[in-house]
Amino acid sequence: MADAGGTGAERPAAGGADVAARAPTPAPAPPAGRMAGRRLWLVLWGGLAVATLVLAALAPRLSAGPLADLWVPPAWLRPDVAGAISRFMAWLTTEARIGPLAVTEITRALAAAIEAPYELARNLLVDGWTEGRGRRAQQVFPPLSWIAIVAAAVALGVHARGWRLGLFAGGCLLYLAVFGQWQSAMVTLASVVIAVPIGVAGGLVLGTLAWASRPFDRALAPVLDLMQTVPTFAYLVPILFLFGFGPVAALIATIIYAMPPMVRVTTLALRQVPAEIAEYAVMAGCTPWQRLRRVMLPAALPDLMVGVNQVIMLTLNMVIIASMIGAGGLGFDVLNALRRLDIGGGIEAGLAIVALAVALDRLSQALAERARSARPAVAGPWLRRHRWPVTVAAVAVATGLLGLAFPAMQSYPDSLTVTTRAFWGDLVRWVNVTYFDSFEAAKGAALTHVLLPVKRFLLALPWVWVLALVTLAGWRLGGRRLGLLGFLLVLYLALTGLWEQAMTTLYLCGVSVVLAGLIGLPLGILAASSAVAGRILGAVTDTLQTLPSFVYLIPVVMLFRVGDFTAMIAVTLYALAPAVRYTAHGLRSVAPELVEAGTMAGCSRWQILLRIRLPLAVPEILLGLNQTIMLALSMLVITALVGTRDLGQEVYIALTRADVGAGLVAGLAVAAIAIVADRLIAAGARAQRARLGLAEGGR
Amino acid sequence: MTGGGAKLAARGLWKLYGPHPERLLAGGARPTPEAIRASGHVAAVRDATIEVAEGEIFVVMGLSGSGKSTLIRCLARLVEPSAGSVSFDGIDLLAASRAELTRIRRHRLGMVFQHFALLPHLTVLENVAFPLEVQGMARGPREARAREVIALVGLEGREGRYPRELSGGQQQRVGIARSLAGNPELWFLDEPFSALDPLIRREMQDEFLRLQRGLRKTIVFITHDFDEAIRLADRIAIMKDGAVVQTGTPEELVLRPADPYVAEFTRHVARAKVVTAAAVMTPGGPVEHAGTVAAGDRIEAIAARVEAAELPHAVVDAAGRVVGAIDRRAVIGVLVGRGPGS
Ligand SMILES: Nc1ncnc2c1ncn2[C@@H]1O[C@H](COP(=O)(O)OP(=O)(O)OP(=O)(O)O)[C@@H](O)[C@H]1O
C-alpha cells in the first residue's frame, strides 16, 4: 500500500495472497561506518531544526527588508495559471470540437446517458411516473412503496448474512420513514444506486487494463493519485461548466471521486490471484477473454467486493457533498439547516445520513464476506432459488395495489412521523447555555497557546527555506526522484501565489493530525492490549469511518460555532480512525515469538511494549499516520464551510464564484501537499521496514 | 534413448531473468554462472537437455530453487524460454502460434500443480469439467466425462463440494482428475504431493502408480524428494542451479553418480530399493540353483528368498536366458552397503 494516496476509508485489504514462493533477495549487510553516517545525519537534522527556529524568530525583522522575496514568493514569479485554465475552459465549452462534434455536444450526450437511468431510479424510489407538467402533473404510476423498499433491505440482509442483519437493515430504513426523512433519503439513495454500478464497472475496466498492461498502469497511477487528492470541490466547478448545474453533474463528480479505490483494488486483487491459478487457466486452454472472465475475476471476487464496499461508502460521502451542486437529498437538508442555523433539523438529517450509511456499509460488507465464503447456491426449482427477489416483487406489487385504496401502504403516513427537531434544538441550546464558559475557555486556550503560535511560526518561514528542507528530506528518504518531486511540488505552491493559504492548510492539518495522533496512539495501544477494548474500539472506528465527512461538521459547529478551532475538532474526529486502527494492527501483528522472547528475557509488560512492540510497529503506524493526513486534508477542504482561511477556502470561494481556474489551481495545491506528505511518509516507512528486516507490505 | 523416438525433447534450454537475457545468449553463447551473475541476471534454467520417451515416467528432481518449476513451465511454454528448443511429438512448441498452443494444451497436455490451483468458485464437478467447458463441449458429455474421471480418482459422491470443503489429498485428487479430463498424452506434474502429509503422500503415490498402469501416459514429474523419485521414476534428471547434472535410472544414479552432488543425494537411499539383481550378480551361464530371479528385480524384493536358500539363484533376462547367478553374499553385500557404488 506504499502508494495508496487514498483519501477514502481504505480498509486494509485482506488478500489471500499466495504468491509462488520466490527466494527473497537477502538484505545487504550494513557496511561499517553506516552507524557513523546516521549519527552525522541526526546532527545535521538537529542543526536544521535550530536554524528553522532562528529563521522564524528573525522573520519580523528580515521579511520586510530587501530579503522579503525569500519570505513570500514575489509577484513576478507567479504565472497566471488560473487565468489560463479559465480561458481554456471557456474555449472548451464554447468552441472546442473533436472532429465534427463540439465538446459540449459530447458532454451533453454523456449527461443524457447518465440521466436516463438516474431518472428511472428516481421515479422508482421517489417520484413515480407522472404525466403533465408543474401543477397539473398527475401521477400515473406510483414509486415503490415504503414497505417494499424496507422489505428489499430485509431480504438483502437475510440473503447476505441472516435474519439479524436483515432486521437491522430494515430497521435503519424504517427509521428514515418514522423520522420523516424518507423523501430526501430516497433521493440520496437514487444517486447511490446509479453512481455505484458505474463506479464499479469503470473501476473494473481500468483496473483490469492496468493489470494487463504495465505502461497503462504506469500512466494511470498519477491520474489516480490526483483523483484521490484533489479536493472534490475543485473539480465540481469544471464539471458544472461542462455538464451544467444539477443531479447529473453531481453524479459525475461522485463517480470521479468514488472510482479510484475500485481501480486500485481491482489491479491488486488480480495480481494477488495465486500464480498457479493464472497458469492453470493457460494450461486449460482458455482464450485470454475466458481466462479473465472465467478464472481471474471470479478468483479475485472476494477482494473485489472489498472495493465495492469502498465505492459505496465514498459514493454516499460524495453524494452528500455534491448536494451543493444540485443533487438534492439528505446532504441538501443538512446544508440548508446549517445555513439557517436550524440546529434540530440539521441533526435530524445528519442522523438520517448515519442510518443510511451504516445500513449500506453493513449490507455491502456482508455481501463481500458472503463472496469470500461462497456458500453453495441453493439448489431446487427456479422459485426456490429466487425466493427473495420474488417475495420482494410480490410485496411491491401488493402494497402498490393496496396503496390505491389505503395511501398509508404506499407512502408512510405523515401523521405517524416523529420529529425530534425540537428535542435536539433544545438539547444543544441547553448545552451551549450551561457550558458556554467552559467551551469558550477551552477554545480560547487552544487558540492562544497552540493554534496561533503554530500558525505564526509556519507563516514566518521563508519559502525558499521550506523548499530546501522538503527537497533535502525527499532526497534523503527516497533518493533523487523523490527529492525532485518534493522540489517541484513545493515550488508549485510558491508559484501559484497561494503560499500563505498553503501554510495555513499545513498548520491546520498539522495540528489536527498531531492531536489525532495524541488521541489515537494511546487508544490503539489500548485496543491492542485488551480484547474487549479492541472489540469496542474496532466497532467505534468502523462506524466513524462509515460516516460521511459532512456529518462531522454538524455537532462541532453547533457547539463551537465557526473558526479554526471548530475546523480542528472536526478534522481531528474525522481523521482519528486510521490512527487507532493502524496502531492497533501494527502492535498486534508483531511476531509472537519476539514477544515470547522478550517475556523469557524478563521484560515487564511496559518494556515489551516500549522496547519490542512499538519499535516493530513503527512502519505500520507510519502508514496510519499517512492515512490520517490524507483524511485530514480531505476534511479540511470541507471545513471551508465553517470559515477557515486556507486552501480549502480558496477552493470553496472559487466554487461559489464558478471560477474554474482558481478552483483547480488551489485544488492542485492541496493535492501537492497531500502527495508530498504521502510520498515522504511512505518512503520513511519503507526505510524503517528495511532497517527492521520486515517484508515489504507485510500485513 | 534415441533422440528421434522421444515424445518430448528439450535441447539447450535456457531461462534467464534480468534486464537483457537475449544479449547474453546471442548467437548460441553459453555464459558461465559468474558472467550471468555479474551482468545482473538470475539463471533459473541453464542449458538443460532432456528427452522423455513415450509412456515413460520422467522425474525431475533437485533442491528448492534449482529451477525445476521453471523447466517444466518452459516445456509447457507457460514461461517463455530465453533460448533452446522444445519439441513435442515432432512439433516445435516454441514456434507454435498462440492458437496452435491453445489447441495443443486443450487436447494433448495436462498439468497438476503443487498447490492444486483449483478454482475456488466452482464445485468439484465444475472444476473437473472446466477444461472441457472452455473447449466448448456441451454440458451433457462434459459432465459425463467429468464424472468418469472423478470416479477414476475415487471421489464419487463429492461432486457437489467446493474445494475448500475437501482435505488436501482430496483437493489434489480433484487436480489430477481435472488434468486428465481432456485425456492428455503428455502429463506434467509439478510437485503434486509436496503439500501433503507424509502418510497421504504415500497413499497418493500408490494411487498415481495404479492410475499410470492403466493410462500409460508420458509423464514429467517434479519432486524434491528423492525417495518419491525412486518410487515412481523410470528415469530421473537431477538439477542443480538450473543445470541438469545427470540423467539416468534410479540405479544408475545410485551406482554411478556423475559428481559429488549427485552422490550426496543418493548416499542415504536404501540401496536395496534401487539396485537390481543384474547389477550384483556373478555373470555366467547356468549353474546349480535354488530358483530364478529376473535381471530387473530390485534386491529389496528378492532379498528374503535368496538369503534363505543355500544355493544361489539364477538370474534370467527378459527372454528367459540365464545371464548369471546371485547368492546370499551378494544380497547381504547390498543390504549392509558393501559392494558396487559404495
Ligand atoms: N519470475 C522470476 N523472476 C526472477 N527470478 C525467478 C523468477 N522465477 C524463478 N526465479 C528464480 O529462478 C530460480 C529457480 O526457480 P524455480 O521456481 O524454478 O525453482 P524450483 O526448483 O521449482 O524450486 P522449489 O522447489 O522451491 O519450487 C530461483 O532462484 C528463483 O529465484
Ligand SMILES: [Mg+2]
Ligand atoms: Mg517449484
